[in-house]
Amino acid sequence: MRLQLDLFLLLVLVVSRVVCTPLKKSEDRKKLLLVSFDGFRWDYDQDVDTPNLDQLAVDGVKAKYITPPMLTMTSPSHFTTITGRWVEDHEVVHNMMFNTTTNLKVPHKESMKRSEWWDNGVLPLWITAQNQGLKTASFFFPGGGVSYRGQAVNRTRLAEVGHPDDNVTEWRQNVDTVVSWFSKEEFDLVTLYFGEPDNVGHAKGPDHPDRKKIIAQIDYIIGYLRDAINNHNLMDSLNVIITSDHGMTTIKKRPQVDEIILNKYLNLIKLASFEILDYGGFGILTPRPGKEQEVYDALSKAPNLTVYKKHEMPESFHLGRSERLPPIVVMADLGFNLNSRFIVYVNKGDHGFHNGEMDMKMIFRAFGPSFKKNFVSEPFDSVHIYPLMCELLQIQPEPHNGSLEVTRDLLWSGGESHRTGLPAALLLWVLVWLSSVV
Missing domain, CATH: 1.10.10 (Arc Repressor Mutant, subunit A)
Known part of the structure; x- marks a missing residue:
């Protein structure tokens, strides 16, 4: 007895x-891998056999879809994810780096090396984590290859101009590299970027069979990633978030529609001192002095688009307070691309349209020791991913526009792992x- x-x-x-x-948090801290597949629309897995993505929904959590910020472009959206700030706050307002005074325009991949485009006072998660003692890396992720207040990410890989984005052999190598950083070098946070299915969506359109092939390839690499995590004994210590930056829609072209040529409605050389108008469904323009109202009135007569004065844009856009954005913003209706003087636009699919359109929504999946299993979340805005990542890493976030309350239901016991x-x-x-x- x-x-x-x-x-x-x-x-x-x-x-x-x-x-x-x-x-104690120091004893229970988990590592975090953030993976982004550029242009992965929310429903791309619904017309393709995706056993690994399907299994993720069982072994982890998924959102029905998530909403990117305005603007639905690669650089602005990725920087919202990694900072938790709206575009008007972090000021990465386009894929192209530009200067409205000098007329400088730097292509997308070249801008990845220019700190002055990204370093606007808002600290991304890499730097915040490093300042609190963590070790971070960026593999091709937008914004990861520059310095912030003079501080660089601990380790960075940058894709060169012309680098192919669809080579599955290289994808496996990249996964192996990233997983080894966690297992052999004790990195705490790594962000990994893939340029597909964005490229095939632009070139072929979202409904083309080649888009379905690349989704099957993405599903394969997700399975490869999970095997690598298991082989490196990281299942109990690594959380993984898989998401995107925007969706994709089919571009409307002749003979089905009349394409938009803005120079039919105003003399761009006479009335504008700066413009980026041949870049999908989103355009920006700086009128010559005293010509803002004339430009606005002329563009308001053009079909299949909406023109805004920056300071009069809807508050829900979270763009109006931007100092970098030019005074006139043009947004085409879904599927209509903007042409300035000629029809030079060749893409069959594009983004940059209103983030309320379902074609602009994107995916969210997550798994690991801190996440629930077989849980489906209601949709949420991508700005809320940042506080979720800070909670997973157990670090103090910088000021941000997101809320952990939006994603807390995805986590076990408010973020604590299984015992x-x-x-x-x-x-x-x-x-x-x-x-x-x-």
Whole structure:
């Protein structure tokens, strides 16, 4: 009887510690991998056999879809994800780096090396994590290859101009590299970027069979990633978020529609001092002095688009307070691309349209020790991913526009991981049994 009583009291102590005492954060910190597939529309997996993505929905969490910020472009959207700030706050207002005074225009991939385009006072997650003692890396991720307040990301890989984005052999190598950074070099945060299915969506359109092929390839690499995580014994220590930056829609062309040529409605050379208008569904323009109202009125007569004065844009756009954005913003209706003087636009698919359009929504999947299993979340804005990542890394976030309350339901016990050792339910069962015999 005495032995049974001693066992009973000992088990009470063990159960109470398992159930009631959380581990210290320093002892329970998990690593985080953020993966982005550029241009992965929210429904791209619905017309393709994707066994690995399907399994993720069972083994982790998914959102029905998530909404990118305005603007639905690669650089602005990725920087919202990694900072938790709206575009008007972080000021990465286009894929192209530009200067309205000098008329400088730097192509998308070249802008990845220019700190002055990204370093506008808002700190991205890499730097915030490093400042709190963590080790971070960026692999091709937009914004990861420059310095912020003079501080660079601990390790960076940048894609060169012309670098192919669809080579599956290289994808496997990149996954192997990133996973080894976690397992062999103790990195805490790594961001990994893939340029597909954006490229094939632009070149062929979202409904083309080649888009379906690249989704199958993405599904394969997700399975490869999960195997690599398992082979490196990271299943219990690594959380993974898989998302995107925007969706994709089919571009309307002749003879089905009349394409938009803005120079038919105003003399761009006479009335504008700067413009980026041949870049999909989103355009910006700086009128010559005293010509803003004339430009606005002329563009308002053009079909299949909406023209805004920057300071009069809807608050929900979160663009109006931007100092970098020019005074006139033009947004085409879904599927209509903007042409300035000639029809030079060759893309069959594009983005940059209103983020309320379903074709602009994108995916969200997550798995790992801190996430629930077989859980489907209601849609949310991508700005809320940032506080979720800070919670997973157990770091203090910078000021941001997101809210952890939006994503807290994705996590076990508000972010705490599963406990090791015997499950609490089993211990409680044993406790009840012992009490019956004492």
